[in-house]
Amino acid sequence: MDNSVRVKFDKIDRKILEILQGNAKITNAQLSKDIGLSPAPTLERVKKLEQSGIIRSYHAKLDPEKIGLGVSTFVLVTLIGHNKANIDAFMTEINTIQEVIECHHITGSGDFILKIIAKDITAYQKLMLEQVSEIKEVDSMQSMVILSTFKDSKVLPIPA
Amino acid sequence: MDNSVRVKFDKIDRKILEILQGNAKITNAQLSKDIGLSPAPTLERVKKLEQSGIIRSYHAKLDPEKIGLGVSTFVLVTLIGHNKANIDAFMTEINTIQEVIECHHITGSGDFILKIIAKDITAYQKLMLEQVSEIKEVDSMQSMVILSTFKDSKVLPIPA
DNA sequence: CTTTGTACAAGATATTATTCTGTAAATACT
DNA sequence: AGTATTTACAGAATAATATCTTGTACAAAG
Numbered sequence: 001m002d003n004s005v006r007v008k009f010d011k012i013d014r015k016i017l018e019i020l021q022g023n024a025k026i027t028n029a030q031l032s033k034d035i036g037l038s039p040a041p042t043l044e045r046v047k048k049l050e051q052s053g054i055i056r057s058y059h060a061k062l063d064p065e066k067i068g069l070g071v072s073t074f075v076l077v078t079l080i081g082h083n084k085a086n087i088d089a090f091m092t093e094i095n096t097i098q099e100v101i102e103c104h105h106i107t108g109s110g111d112f113i114l115k116i117i118a119k120d121i122t123a124y125q126k127l128m129l130e131q132v133s134e135i136k137e138v139d140s141m142q143s144m145v146i147l148s149t150f151k152d153s154k155v156l157p158i159p160a
Numbered sequence: 161m162d163n164s165v166r167v168k169f170d171k172i173d174r175k176i177l178e179i180l181q182g183n184a185k186i187t188n189a190q191l192s193k194d195i196g197l198s199p200a201p202t203l204e205r206v207k208k209l210e211q212s213g214i215i216r217s218y219h220a221k222l223d224p225e226k227i228g229l230g231v232s233t234f235v236l237v238t239l240i241g242h243n244k245a246n247i248d249a250f251m252t253e254i255n256t257i258q259e260v261i262e263c264h265h266i267t268g269s270g271d272f273i274l275k276i277i278a279k280d281i282t283a284y285q286k287l288m289l290e291q292v293s294e295i296k297e298v299d300s301m302q303s304m305v306i307l308s309t310f311k312d313s314k315v316l317p318i319p320a
Numbered sequence: 321c322t323t324t325g326t327a328c329a330a331g332a333t334a335t336t337a338t339t340c341t342g343t344a345a346a347t348a349c350t
Numbered sequence: 351a352g353t354a355t356t357t358a359c360a361g362a363a364t365a366a367t368a369t370c371t372t373g374t375a376c377a378a379a380g
Contacts, residue, residue: 020220059314060180103311154219157258
């Protein structure tokens with residue numbers, strides 16, 4: 001049984017998706033050359049990929065250092081209770097904190113893993129003490145500070 | 161002492177960056193309206209932000225489920241040795257594995273944290289056994305499977 | 321076979337990006 | 351203060367690009 005909601009797309013669509021993941025600013029004319037079609041059907045395919053929800057959105061990727069963001073971390077968070085009410089309350093609070101750029105519910109030792117980005121260690125400490133720790137559903141937290149990032153690919157490996 | 165390599169940008173640039181992080185496909189005309197300038201200086205500002213490296217790149221964000229990627233995980237990896245040679249060797253191997261979309265060197269219990277995405281649990285297991293575990297510098301691994309993602313923001317909080 | 325639908329190319333049109341020119345304001349220099 | 355220089359901007363002209371339209375070939379369905 002295959003529960004995946006995979007939407008139909010062919011080899012050409014796959015190539016479009018690969019290119020657009022790596023470079024969203026490519027012109028339709030160039031994209032059409034790269035995939036070997038004329039501009040019209042190329043654009044039609046891109047539009048379909050957008051409408052079907054395969055392509056969700058387009059984003060500019062910034063250099064964190066150059067905008068004054070020097071500290072990135074992963075934080076493992078355990079909640080005091082694992083019931084739905086607590087999880088919902090936690091999520092609601094987390095959503096209001098801009099510095100928390102990711103929040104995933106996970107298996108394993110912790111309940112959640114967060115990705116947090118801040119100006120510096122001082123700002124990070126303040127954020128953790130005054131905002132994250134203050135969420136009443138939070139039991140324990142364990143921070144892992146990112147020393148350096150070796151890979152940060154925006155290109156997902158599309159299965160054959 | 162401020163070691164950050166922050167590049168100069170004003171309130172208008174900040175607004176541009178916020179908008180472009182959330183929607184890279186906005187037209188220059190619309191962007192100029194949103195920030196209250198005419199198209200010409202708006203485009204000039206965007207170009208400068210690109211040239212200065214503040215804007216690194218533009219990417220299409222796909223729906224993992226719809227392209228058949230059902231399993232995402234974080235993996236804590238400990239290496240057998242912490243010297244530079246081992247770390248370099250590890251990184252070289254990791255870079256060849258498409259399913260590893262992120263790799264960060266971190267403080268704390270593990271040495272590295274990876275973000276991995278695969279078709280399903282079977283494919284994930286195969287990947288871990290045949291590729292990641294096979295890297296000879298790897299000592300131990302601990303997987304955290306993502307059950308659900310509550311937040312995955314592509315918008316960094318730009319400090320004032 | 322015939323029909324229907326789909327994907328495509330080529331060209332026409334519309335939209336958008338980009339360049340150009342001139343002006344006003346801010347900054348630096350004397 | 352007064353002058354020169356630079357910078358940022360608006361508006362208009364131009365260039366590039368996206369988008370639409372039309373017709374054709376091909377594949378699938380009947």
